[in-house]
Amino acid sequence: MPENRDDIDKLIGSMKALASPFRGVLNELHTKYKPVREGAVANYIPELAKANPDWFGISVVTVDGSVYEVGDHGVPFTIQSVSKPFVYGMALEDHGREHTLSKVGVEPTGDAFNSLIRLDERSNRPHNPMVNAGAIATADLIDGADPAARINRLLAGLRRYTGRDLNVDMSVFMSERTTGHRNRAIAHLLLNFGMVTPRLDETLDLYFQQCSALVNCHDLAVMGATLANGGVNPMSGDRAIEAQYVKDVLSVMYSCGMYDFSGQWGYEVGLPAKSGVGGGIVAVVPGQLGIGVFSPLLDGRGNSVRGIRTCVELSQRFGLHVFEAGADRSRLLETLSGRSAPARNQTIA
Amino acid sequence: MSKIISVHSFRGGTGKSNVTANLAYTAASRGNRVGIIDTDIQSPGVHVLFGLGGEQIHRSLNDYLWGRCPIEETACDVSAIAGLPDDGKGRLYVIPSSLNAGDIARVLRDGYDPALLNDGFRALIERMKLDMLFIDTHPGVNEETLLSIAISDALVILLRPDQQDYQGTAVTVDLARRLAVPILVLAVNKVLPLFDMDAIKREAEATFNAPVAGVLPLSEEMVRLGSSDLFCRRYPDHPFTKGVRQILTSLVG
Numbered sequence: 203m204p205e206n207r208d209d210i211d212k213l214i215g216s217m218k219a220l221a222s223p224f225r226g227v228l229n230e231l232h233t234k235y236k237p238v239r240e241g242a243v244a245n246y247i248p249e250l251a252k253a254n255p256d257w258f259g260i261s262v263v264t265v266d267g268s269v270y271e272v273g274d275h276g277v278p279f280t281i282q283s284v285s286k287p288f289v290y291g292m293a294l295e296d297h298g299r300e301h302t303l304s305k306v307g308v309e310p311t312g313d314a315f316n317s318l319i320r321l322d323e324r325s326n327r328p329h330n331p332m333v334n335a336g337a338i339a340t341a342d343l344i345d346g347a348d349p350a351a352r353i354n355r356l357l358a359g360l361r362r363y364t365g366r367d368l369n370v371d372m373s374v375f376m377s378e379r380t381t382g383h384r385n386r387a388i389a390h391l392l393l394n395f396g397m398v399t400p401r402l403d404e405t406l407d408l409y410f411q412q413c414s415a416l417v418n419c420h421d422l423a424v425m426g427a428t429l430a431n432g433g434v435n436p437m438s439g440d441r442a443i444e445a446q447y448v449k450d451v452l453s454v455m456y457s458c459g460m461y462d463f464s465g466q467w468g469y470e471v472g473l474p475a476k477s478g479v480g481g482g483i484v485a486v487v488p489g490q491l492g493i494g495v496f497s498p499l500l501d502g503r504g505n506s507v508r509g510i511r512t513c514v515e516l517s518q519r520f521g522l523h524v525f526e527a528g529a530d531r532s533r534l535l536e537t538l539s540g541r542s543a544p545a546r547n548q549t550i551a
Numbered sequence: 552m553s554k555i556i557s558v559h560s561f562r563g564g565t566g567k568s569n570v571t572a573n574l575a576y577t578a579a580s581r582g583n584r585v586g587i588i589d590t591d592i593q594s595p596g597v598h599v600l601f602g603l604g605g606e607q608i609h610r611s612l613n614d615y616l617w618g619r620c621p622i623e624e625t626a627c628d629v630s631a632i633a634g635l636p637d638d639g640k641g642r643l644y645v646i647p648s649s650l651n652a653g654d655i656a657r658v659l660r661d662g663y664d665p666a667l668l669n670d671g672f673r674a675l676i677e678r679m680k681l682d683m684l685f686i687d688t689h690p691g692v693n694e695e696t697l698l699s700i701a702i703s704d705a706l707v708i709l710l711r712p713d714q715q716d717y718q719g720t721a722v723t724v725d726l727a728r729r730l731a732v733p734i735l736v737l738a739v740n741k742v743l744p745l746f747d748m749d750a751i752k753r754e755a756e757a758t759f760n761a762p763v764a765g766v767l768p769l770s771e772e773m774v775r776l777g778s779s780d781l782f783c784r785r786y787p788d789h790p791f792t793k794g795v796r797q798i799l800t801s802l803v804g
Binding site: 210213218221223226540 | 666669697698702
């Protein structure tokens with residue numbers, strides 16, 4: 203009888219992940235931070251204000267495809283700014299480093315999520331792809347014959363990271379579109395300086411749709427794990443981004459991913475990450491794993507309150523800070539595998 | 552360091568619940584705080600060994616899995632029923648599955664999140680301060696049994712001297728090896744006393760390349776007892792009781 207080794211391996215793998223003590227750690231963090239009531243859900247568009255403040259999910263996916271998750275990890279929400287680094291990666295693939303850098307820089311600004319536009323005084327470029335001006339300039343770089351081709355390419359690009367089809371939340375898209383005056387102003391200014399092509403309405407629609415793509419916490423962890431894995435989705439085995447651009451994406455996430463909290467985040471958590479006002483945070487431990495946290499209560503800087511606390515504690519407990527040279531990662535590996543030593547050799551007496 | 556010990560068999564009728572209850576009783580009588588959890592939700596049975604019926608069971612594992620109560624509220628203290636001394640450290644708790652037909656039907660229809668089992672096992676050990684937790688599993692291979700095996704520190708695979716058991720056991724041994732259980736032992740149950748016990752042990756070890764920790768005889772006393780009591784308590788000097796002690800020693804030293 204032929205055996206399907208893949209199916210057995212998958213089943214064994216998922217059972218090992220369920221049995222792992224790391225699940226216990228995630229449960230503990232979930233129980234600890236679930237009662238936190240600080241912050242508020244985003245309310246700049248009515249659709250986002252409908253989010254349930256109790257939602258809280260944590261997912262961790264390793265580069266070998268093991269999944270650990272607790273809480274509301276399957277609840278859909280709009281990706282918002284978490285999309286920015288991934289679309290930046292697509293722009294790099296479409297145009298290369300030099301051209302992309304001529305349109306958007308990589309310099310942190312410390313700007314808030316809702317800041318007005320500031321452009322580099324000499325080059326007129328937006329400072330980086332994580333601020334709205336930079337993200338709009340980045341969206342402009344996504345190629346395609348017509349608007350439908352461009353959004354389809356963008357969604358297909360995100361799908362390679364998530365491994366599943368993504369939909370755009372039409373009501374969020376429509377409300378972003380009708381209330382996005384600030385982003386419209388930014389786009390016009392960018393056009394004035396020649397930083398974007400004249401197809402402004404089309405690019406803005408693309409950007410609003412990009413931000414309105416529906417994901418869940420599990421997706422964010424898989425996306426993070428894909429970057430951690432050098433650009434190959436560990437669940438599907440598909441390449442989502444050319445290996446050479448992974449470090450570009452992670453660098454801007456590290457320096458600019460958490461709005462005007464990026465400096466302190468880099469200091470305390472020390473991981474490339476990106477947050478969105480939908481309540482999602484993706485964080486990457488290069489070579490090891492991706493973390494997705496979802497909780498819509500945001501602090502004054504637009505970052506998920508429970509998401510930040512969860513990441514701070516995970517990073518500190520397991521020594522995940524990328525600059526912690528010589529950090530003993532054996533604790534993480536032991537907790538993930540649940541076995542402190544290789545299985546005892548048994549001999550038959 | 553507390554231990555999780557699963558008792559599994561590929562097929563039903565191997566005497567799994569009976570052996571689990573006797574192993575747990577023996578461990579508790581040595582002064583351990585011991586729990587037995589019946590994860591055979593579709594066909595629960597281990598409670599019977601402790602004389603628990605529907606009226607004594609107020610909360611069950613089902614209530615925990617459906618979020619009605621924390622896991623520790625489902626634990627029945629059966630120390631007195633098992634005759635453990637009041638002043639001793641040894642304690643025995645049973646976490647039964649529901650005997651209510653509606654509850655069993657609901658599990659079959661809706662299933663449950665197996666991940667909750669793992670969370671429950673760990674919470675139970677911590678909150679009840681258990682030294683050992685024995686898991687009486689559902690026969691065959693399904694998600695719940697694989698999960699139980701995956702989180703176990705030791706696994707006992709029970710089989711009878713029967714060709715159907717032999718084939719199925721090979722599957723279980725293979726999966727358990729892949730799940731990297733630190734200690735894996737076999738136990739052969741219901742062996743007719745006229746068989747050569749040593750030969751059966753050698754044959755099983757050669758077939759599965761795993762140690763046989765005990766060969767347990769089928770006895771008239773066992774049949775007569777009909778799961779109405781703990782055999783090891785009633786017959787402390789019987790070869791079955793000695794076999795159970797050997798198995799326990801192979802698991803926890």
